[in-house]
Amino acid sequence: MQEFILPDIGEGIVECELLAWLVAEGDVIVEDQPVAEVMTDKATVQIPAMYSGVITKLHYQTGDIAKVHQPLFAMDVSADIKTDVAIDVATEAAKDKQVSQAVEVPHKALASPATRRIAKESGIDINTVVGTGHKGRVLKEDIVNSASKKVTRSHSTSLKTRNEVDATPPVKTQKIRGLQAAMAKQMTHAWTSIPHFTVTDECIMDNLLALKKTLSAQFAQADIKLTLLPFMVKALSLAMHEFPIINASVSQNGDAIDYHSSHNIGIAIDTADGLIVPNIKNVQELSIYQIAQRIQDLVTAAQNNQLSAEDLRGGTVTISNIGPIGGITATPIINHPQVAIVALGKIQCLPRFDDQGAVMGVNIMNINWSGDHRLIDGATMVRFNNSWMQYLTQPVAMLTHLR
DSSP: OOOEEEESTTTTOEEEEEEEEEOTTTTTOOTOOEEEEEEEESSSSEEEEEEOOEEEEEETTTTEETTTSSSSEEEOHHHHHHHHHHHHHHHHHHHHHHHHHHHOOOOOOOBOOOHHHHHTTTTOOOSOOOOGGGGGOOOOHHHHHHHHOOOOOSSOOOOTTTTTOOOOOOOOHHHHHHHHHHHHHHHHHHHSSSOEEEEEEEEEOOHHHHHHHHHHHHHTTTOOOOOOOOHHHHHHHHHHHGGGGGGGGEEEEEESEEEOSOOOEEEEEETTEEOOOOTTGGGGGHHHHHHHHHHHHHHHHHHTTTOOOHSSSOOOOEEEEEETOOOOOOOOOTTTTTSSEEEEEEEEEEEOOOTTSEEEEEEEEEEEEEEETTOOOOOHHHHHHHHHHHHSSHHHHHHHOOO
16 A cells, blocks of 8 residues: 655645546556646646556545645555556557547547636537547647647646656845845735725826926025925825824734824835835924935935934835836835835826816826725825825925924
8 A cells, every 4th residue: 555645846835726636546547647636826737646556545525725745645556456557558558449440439528627627618529639648538738739729837737756846947046135135024014914005196296396496406506406205205294284194003902093293204215235215204394405405315325325223213104206217106015014105106298188178288297105994094095195286286385384
């Protein structure tokens, strides 16, 4: 008696779903004959027998989850059984050959449920397909060939007798470390623990672009290259005064809301080592000039690997500006424990209708918010975004605001 141990099917795979048994208890089988069809999260494969013999026990039912390194089925592989199998196989092959040479007769095809399903979905009468499997069993490959289609599989469709899986070796393997490792850990935790939802809108930027052009020379005298980001940061802080939930977080035990008095607005900076998000502390107390100076200092420090731990600690909301690179829309992932993040697209001159129905060209920027649905509902996010965009479309209000 020999137990067949389910081998490694692929890297990192520890279990698979049993789609179909291709044999039954008591069946006589030969070495390399497909016994079961299983599905992993990466591919569907057929499990072949390592020996000839008789199936004595199937350890799982169709639909069960089979574990790697655990018995899949048992078979009798004694010497006399092997001899009988060889005789039976030769006899059956001769009979099949005689029948096929004598006359073609209608038959009911031998096939697994999964193969029948593929045939049905492909519009093929499986009973007309010539099977290339054992005893004329119709395999998936036969269906594919009949349909004159080519299917590229991500993994080998069968296992070698020594439990080897065909694979193309990677060109290069590099350990995830540094900023990439930190980002991977943070984003995985955020995506799996925060119920995200998104809100997207268009913002007309003509007035803000004009204001920036007017003030650029004045800022340049102080060695500050003025961008649109300081205005966006300031407008965000002003809007959060009306909607403090955007500047909140879920308490550590998960049963309360922590409202933060400081508007510590993070800005995503693209560096040679990866994306990093320092934050501007207490934006609610800063002027646009001070915000612009602080942004310039953070960008310089980030690009020279000189950010301090304090620069990275305590952010309450994040702005990711993908526009300078060329992106239009995005679905950003919230920077836990924050509850909101916005991605800004590039500015495009696009045709729009004015109030009189005439077509005009306007500068449009796509705004893409992601919110934590545990604290923020869609209506609140839209109203907050409307308040924020009001400052961006009418930026003079930021210069005259008392805060």
